[in-house]
Amino acid sequence: MKFNPTILILCTLLVLLSGCIEDNSADSPINDLEHEDASIRNDAIEKLSQTGDEDTVLSLMQVANNNNNTIEKRKNAIKVLGATGNNRASKLLLNISLDGEEEKTIRMASILALGDIGNVTMLMPLANLSYGDDGLILYHAAYVLDQIGDGENVYASYGKLPYPLSEEQRLYRNNVGEIMDECSLNSSSSIIENATTIMRSYNIKSGYIEISSDIEPEISEMNTIYQIYDKEARKKGINQVPVRFVRCGVATFPVYWYNITDIGDLNATNLYALSDGDVESRVYTPSLTVFTLS
Known part of the structure; x- marks a missing residue:
């Protein structure tokens, strides 16, 4: 039985090329x-x-x-x-x-x-998710929940949460305490008029620096305060620092203090502030500043 040389060559090529087929x-x-x-x-x-x-x-x-x-x-x-x-x-x-x-x-x-x-x-x-959970886990959750939008107790939000695990997110979380300390609200240019109580905090479950007041600030007041935080954050390489203005005394959570120098965990120590036998409201980290204005 004779084989056509051309057919034999083609068959050989097909066999050789079969391993290259995706x-x-x-x-x-x-x-x-x-x-x-x-x-x-x-x-x-x-x-x-x-x-x-x-x-x-x-x-x-x-x-x-x-x-x-x-x-x-x-x-x-x-x-x-x-x-x-x-x-x-x-x-x-x-x-x-x-x-x-x-x-x-x-x-x-x-x-x-x-x-x-x-x-x-x-x-x-x-x-x-629990406040006692890992800080990066909570930040990831805060980032995706931020897509849903602000809650009814938020007056306004400024800036944006940096993408999780990005360099800017690391800088933000490592330096948020210093940013807050440098941005004192105790000045005439950043006081919310007619507010009797002003609080500032880093809320680990929202990912935002929060300015809380019992009176809704004017847009001009919020703009002024945000510019103070934005200016300080930019010194540390953080653009559009996330800051939001919220209503005082709404959430009721246990108080935790976090060491934010540890980027991996934000280590927590349970410190409960009791009021009439109940756990005090809000989460503040790394520091809480309360201004009661007369």
């Missing part, structure tokens, strides 16, 4: 989510994010929920789930986000992925 299955890029080469990992993340079909989403959810997988693989799978915007993954991501026993970076990735998906119903439970 594998279009989802398994290959999913496995590359933990590849030691960063460029291959990033390519896998981009490819999977663009795919986003139901089978791929289900496979990614299995990877994210499997504690036997490496942290790198789980984090990248979670990142892709957020990028696809598929709401099917929201419940899983929320469960991971609220799990105090879960690895910290996995929780942070899940919180950001929830923010990317943008399901408000699934975002709201993040507000129930």
Whole structure:
């Protein structure tokens, strides 16, 4: 039996080239989510994010929920789930986000992925995270909850929360105490007229420096006060420092004092201020300044 030389050559070429044909299955890029080469990992993340079909989403959810997988693989799978915007993954991501026993970076990735998906119903439970939780976890939650908008007890918000884990976010959280100390409200240019009480604090659950007063400030007053904080923050490399003006005496929380020099945790010591046997209101860190005006 004779073989046509041309056909034989073509068959040989097909065999040689078969290994170069791209594998279009989802398994290959999913496995590359933990590849030691960063460029291959990033390519896998981009490819999977663009795919986003139901089978791929289900496979990614299995990877994210499997504690036997490496942290790198789980984090990248979670990142892709957020990028696809598929709401099917929201419940899983929320469960991971609220799990105090879960690895910290996995929780942070899940919180950001929830923010990317943008399901408000699934975002709201993040507000129930404990004040005793890790500071970076709370900041991630504050960042995504800020997308929902201000509450009814907020007069106005200025600036914006820096992206979690960015250099500006690190500078902000490390220097917020110094910014507050340098920006004294005890001056005629920054007093809120007709207010009987003015308080300033860093609220770890909102991520904002908060100026609290029992009277809603005039826009001109808030602008003036914000400019003081913004000027001081810019000296430290922080642009659009997040500051908001809120109503006094609304929230009731235990008081914690935080050492914000520790960027990793914001270590907390429980200091309870009691009033008639109850826990005093508000969270102040690292210092609380109260002005009672006569």
